[in-house]
Amino acid sequence: MNIKNLDRNSNENIRQYAYRVLKENIMNLNLEPGEAIGENELSKLLNVSRTPLREAIVQLIEDKLLDVFPQRGTFVSKINLNLVEEAIFLRELCEKELFKIACNDENAKDLIIELEKNIEYQKIIINFNEDLHNFFDLDNEFHTIIFKKYNKLNTWKAIKKLSTHYDRLRLIDALEKTNLENTLKQHMEIIEKIKSKNIEKIDKLIEKHLLNFKDVIEIYQKKYPTYFDI
Structure with a gap:
């Protein structure tokens, strides 16, 4: 082991x-x-x-x-795609509403500063080819910052408890470098939507962000056949 x-x-x-x-x-x-x-x-x-x-x-x-x-x-436990879908369902519901709160927040300046700082660390990891486990941690931290800002840390903990299969799949995706640039770009877009208070486009962006891996799931199943509960 x-x-x-x-x-x-x-x-x-x-x-x-x-x-x-x-x-x-x-x-x-x-x-x-x-x-x-x-x-x-x-x-x-x-x-x-x-x-x-x-x-x-x-x-x-x-x-x-x-x-x-x-x-x-x-x-x-092998990665169960039904549990992955459940986690996505809960995250999507919660994060869409939370990002709308952020878009409506007239005092979101501190939030934006923290998110932009997080983005700069993400860029360093990508640009200098550092340990991608750290990129995955920063991805999680990006979302944690928002839940913490609006006093929803217990909600985030509940989401993470349900997301053990989803998060392992996300880590595979990060280590494979399939969606690193997409993830970074979408994080930056999320910040821009908060800055511009563009509530109309936040739903689609969050949905797209949470499903980055979906187009390549069959590739992962073929590459790591013993990892998945089929």
């Missing part, structure tokens, strides 16, 4: 530590969709006892990130 970032945070108990490390490695694709997870090996790697490890595994099963098959074992 390819598990990274094993350092434990000072404020974590053992279950929280095991859960965070496993989830991060699943979401970063270090633990690949469909990969078998052995409790004995994990217990040794993380240096934790079986009880808190099993509690973490139960939580990851509830998150739909692990699947247990009787007589076979525990596996990282």
Whole structure:
């Protein structure tokens, strides 16, 4: 198993530590969709006892990130396109309304500054060919900034909880460099729509932005056939 970032945070108990490390490695694709997870090996790697490890595994099963098959074992869940569609549905509903709020906000200057700062970091990663995991993180941060601005962080957390399959697919898309330029361009367009208060065009732009990967999903399914729950 390819598990990274094993350092434990000072404020974590053992279950929280095991859960965070496993989830991060699943979401970063270090633990690949469909990969078998052995409790004995994990217990040794993380240096934790079986009880808190099993509690973490139960939580990851509830998150739909692990699947247990009787007589076979525990596996990282494959990407389920139905769950991807559910996440898109919720994000689209919430983000369209939130961006409309931003367009109507007469005091959106601070928001625009934060978003533009985020954009500059995105440009650096693309221009200097840096780690695309960082680009993916900045993409998430771009949206987090807006939810935070309008006191909707709990809504964003709920969206992220439902988006574990969608986010892994988005990460594949980022690492494949298929839509990097499109994503950056659309982020810049979103800022321009907020500046110009162009509510009429924000819906279509958000819809397009959330579905960047859709035209190439079959390519990913062929390239990574073991990653998808078909």
